Amino acid sequence: xxxxxxxxxxxxxxxxxxxxxxxxxxxxxxxxxxxxxxxxxxxxxxxxxxxxxxxxxxxxxxxxxxxxxxxxxxxxxxxxxxxxxxxx
Amino acid sequence: xxxxxxxxxxxxxxxxxxxxxxxxxxxxxxxxxxxxxxxxxxxxxxxxxxxxxxxxxxxxxxxxxxxxxxxxxxxxxxxxxxxxxxxxxxxxxxxxxxxxxxxxxxxxxx
Amino acid sequence: xxxxxxxxxxxxxxxxxxxxxxxxxxxxxxxxxxxxxxxxxxxxxxxxxxxxxxxxxxxxxxxxxxxxxxxxxxxxxxxxxxxxxxxxxxxxxxxxxxxxxxxxxxxxxxxxxxxxxxxxxxxxxxxxxxxxxxxxxxxxxxxxxxxxxxxxxxxxxxxxxxxxxxxxxxxxxxxxxxxxxxxxxxxxxxxxxxxxxxxxxxxxxxxxxxxxxxxxxxxxxxxxxxxxxxxxxxxxxxxxxxxxxxxxxxxxxxxxxxxxxxxxxxxxxxxxxxxxxxxxxxxxxxxxxxxxxxxxxxxxxxxxxxxxxxxxxxxxxxxxxxxxx
Numbered sequence: 001x002x003x004x005x006x007x008x009x010x011x012x013x014x015x016x017x018x019x020x021x022x023x024x025x026x027x028x029x030x031x032x033x034x035x036x037x038x039x040x041x042x043x044x045x046x047x048x049x050x051x052x053x054x055x056x057x058x059x060x061x062x063x064x065x066x067x068x069x070x071x072x073x074x075x076x077x078x079x080x081x082x083x084x085x086x087x088x
Numbered sequence: 089x090x091x092x093x094x095x096x097x098x099x100x101x102x103x104x105x106x107x108x109x110x111x112x113x114x115x116x117x118x119x120x121x122x123x124x125x126x127x128x129x130x131x132x133x134x135x136x137x138x139x140x141x142x143x144x145x146x147x148x149x150x151x152x153x154x155x156x157x158x159x160x161x162x163x164x165x166x167x168x169x170x171x172x173x174x175x176x177x178x179x180x181x182x183x184x185x186x187x188x189x190x191x192x193x194x195x196x197x198x
Numbered sequence: 199x200x201x202x203x204x205x206x207x208x209x210x211x212x213x214x215x216x217x218x219x220x221x222x223x224x225x226x227x228x229x230x231x232x233x234x235x236x237x238x239x240x241x242x243x244x245x246x247x248x249x250x251x252x253x254x255x256x257x258x259x260x261x262x263x264x265x266x267x268x269x270x271x272x273x274x275x276x277x278x279x280x281x282x283x284x285x286x287x288x289x290x291x292x293x294x295x296x297x298x299x300x301x302x303x304x305x306x307x308x309x310x311x312x313x314x315x316x317x318x319x320x321x322x323x324x325x326x327x328x329x330x331x332x333x334x335x336x337x338x339x340x341x342x343x344x345x346x347x348x349x350x351x352x353x354x355x356x357x358x359x360x361x362x363x364x365x366x367x368x369x370x371x372x373x374x375x376x377x378x379x380x381x382x383x384x385x386x387x388x389x390x391x392x393x394x395x396x397x398x399x400x401x402x403x404x405x406x407x408x409x410x411x412x413x414x415x416x417x418x419x420x421x422x423x424x425x426x427x428x429x430x431x432x433x434x435x436x437x438x439x440x441x442x443x444x445x446x447x448x449x450x451x452x453x454x455x456x457x458x459x460x461x462x463x464x465x466x467x468x469x470x471x472x473x474x475x476x477x478x479x480x481x482x483x484x485x486x487x488x489x490x491x492x493x494x495x496x497x498x499x500x501x502x503x504x505x506x507x508x509x510x511x512x513x514x515x516x517x518x519x520x521x522x523x
Contacts (some may be wrong), residue, residue, distance in 0.1 A: 004096075004097045005100070007101075008100045008101075008103070008138065009203065012107065013203070015107045015108055015110070016210070017206075019111060019114065020214070022114050024213075024214075024217045027120075028177075030120050030173060030177040030180070030182060032226055033173060034124055034127055036232060037169055037170070038110070038114065038127050041162060042107065042134075044158065045103075045139070047243055048139065049138065053199070056248075057146075057154075058413055059248065060151060060158065061248075061405070061413050062239070062243055062248065062251050062255060063154075063158055064154065064157060064401060065255045065256050065422065066236070066239075066255055067158060067165065068260075068422070069255060069256060069259050069425065070165070071168075071394070072432075073263050073264070075169075075387065075391075075429060075433060076428075077267065078172055078387075079432045080225075080270065080271055081176055081180065082381070157397075161394075161397070164390055164394065165390065165394065171386055
């Protein structure tokens with residue numbers, strides 16, 4: 001089971017790296033936000049998996065905080081766009 | 089290997105398959121609205137499958153409750169965030185590929 | 199496995215930092231700063247520093263992203279092109295970096311159990327705190343009891359940050375000509391926010407009172423509770439948030455938290471002990487420690503919640519004014 005969990009960990013890291021690449025270089029500003037959002041949700045899963053891999057389930061508390069903060073960050077970005085034009 | 093472990097492994101592997109395909113879609117799809125589709129749909133299914141796989145690893149205690157909480161939270165917030173983002177992009181004046189270059193689309197369908 | 203994950207995360211962190219330097223769009227910089235905080239919190243998780251990761255995720259990635267976006271709404275998004283030469287700063291940075299790397303050569307080897315940091319007070323905390331304080335989460339024992347005076351200082355620092363922001367910005371009262379704020383057109387967000395906010399507050403209370411047993415404590419709980427109210431203010435608009443908890447009430451609450459903390463210290467002096475000597479609070483020293491820690495964590499939670507929310511109010515109300523003009 002540890003092997004599967006480790007493989008899942010590495011696969012999620014790969015997805016995070018791809019989302020990070022999208023946030024680095026994006027055709028529109030919305031794509032950047034999409035990359036950041038995907039990075040956030042994958043981070044939640046990563047922490048949950050790594051908590052089981054290391055046998056430290058109290059990591060789950062941090063996963064909850066991540067999920068929450070990620071959502072609030074998204075709402076703040078949308079609110080910010082009400083003030084300024086999103087097009088660069 | 090226990091039966092539950094096998095089911096859990098299958099769920100986890102299916103989850104990372106969807107996660108990876110969503111990441112590929114983030115780069116491969118032609119316009120923003122198809123990309124947000126790829127990212128949001130796979131995000132939800134990957135979260136369901138991976139957390140479902142982890143749920144089978146717990147022994148039904150506080151950790152199970154926390155995992156269920158994370159799952160519910162992600163199931164509500166992640167599609168909402170994608171929806172609001174797409175809506176905001178539409179209001180901001182972003183067009184679909186078909187709207188920006190109609191002649192390209194016709195070439196594709198031929 | 200842990201080393202490998204650490205290396206990958208560190209590589210991502212370095213790439214993010216490099217990308218931030220070369221970006222001119224400040225909005226993108228704020229977004230990447232959010233990722234940067236997430237990544238550093240992940241590294242803390244991987245190093246098993248759960249309490250630090252908790253703080254970094256909630257403050258670094260959450261509140262500061264929101265506040266930086268508020269600042270951008272006030273100031274504008276484009277970075278000012280620099281006119282001066284970059285050679286001298288580069289030289290200074292290179293010399294400082296070289297000096298720091300030279301300094302690390304004299305450091306004891308990384309992770310060696312004989313290092314001074316592992317020999318100084320840490321063994322005493324690890325051996326004695328289960329008997330003296332009796333909390334499962336040793337980080338809380340150290341922060342709230344052994345280093346209680348430092349934590350009081352930190353709470354005062356958070357409080358004075360509020361005074362600083364208020365003397366510079368201040369919360370602006372709503373005026374007639376202001377636009378009706380809030381994300382009016384996003385109906386789905388309204389419904390989801392209503393469902394999410396009670397859950398977030400519940401989680402904040404869990405973090406507040408479970409901090410003795412798991413990761414978390416007053417600081418993190420205050421930030422998470424403030425995040426719930428910030429979400430409300432973002433979705434429904436500042437005037438409605440003011441109706442729930444107003445800036446004036448929060449000012450009193452911030453001061454009350456610090457006073458609650460300090461009064462525990464004074465009470466233990468009155469009982470004949472030293473300042474913040476929780477052993478005096480009850481007949482049994484360990485029970486006294488538990489009472490003391492719960493009360494001061496509550497004080498920290500009150501202050502942090504009030505300060506974070508009030509700073510957001512200050513930024514948000516100013517951003518609304520610049521939007522009107």
